[in-house]
Amino acid sequence: GAVVSQHPSRVICKSGTSVKIECRSLDFQATTMFWYRQFPKKSLMLMATSNEGSKATYEQGVEKDKFLINHASLTLSTLTVTSAHPEDSSFYICSAKKGAQETQYFGPGTRLLVL
């Protein structure tokens, strides 16, 4: 199997607070995890690539100080949205790769609403 979980599934927070989203590969070790953001009626947009034990690689236009990514173990990556604002409200999805395999396995996503 290749199961990826995310927690929380939904979070509502006040503007200015920070929110942490966890992504876990439950039955495999993921050397590489990815964080995506999906806007309404739009495609998945890659935010960053996270490799265990090293700094994340951010896509152009993504603020690394705003979206902190930590990949501390082979089964866990976290995305922290710092000082969240209403425009950060979105659906955040993580994915993980099994070793050198091309296929990414996606988590169920986290719906963030910033008031």
Added chain:
Amino acid sequence: DQQVKQNSPSLSVQEGRISILNCDYTNSMFDYFLWYKKYPAEGPTFLISISSIKDKNEDGRFTVFLNKSAKHLSLHIVPSQPGDSAVYFCAASASKGGYQKVTFGTGTKLQVIP
């Protein structure tokens, strides 16, 4: 710059018929292509993939065709079932500095009518 395009935002097909979802790409460096299925408020689920060295890959009711000269791929679902109703994303991958970055299309919403 949308490197992976799905020009049909939606598609309706009768149950039992064939569903054909199309995808075009512009980057000739893409060497691996994938199709994902996504239900609302859920993460995408991997369906089927194809390497650029092949032109067809089949898995049960799902077949992906790749036409490299036209930079076009398609997903065929036959026979279509109501449970296939979802948004389908085409994705393409290219080696980039050791990372396999995947670029997604905008998705096609498939509705299979019973």
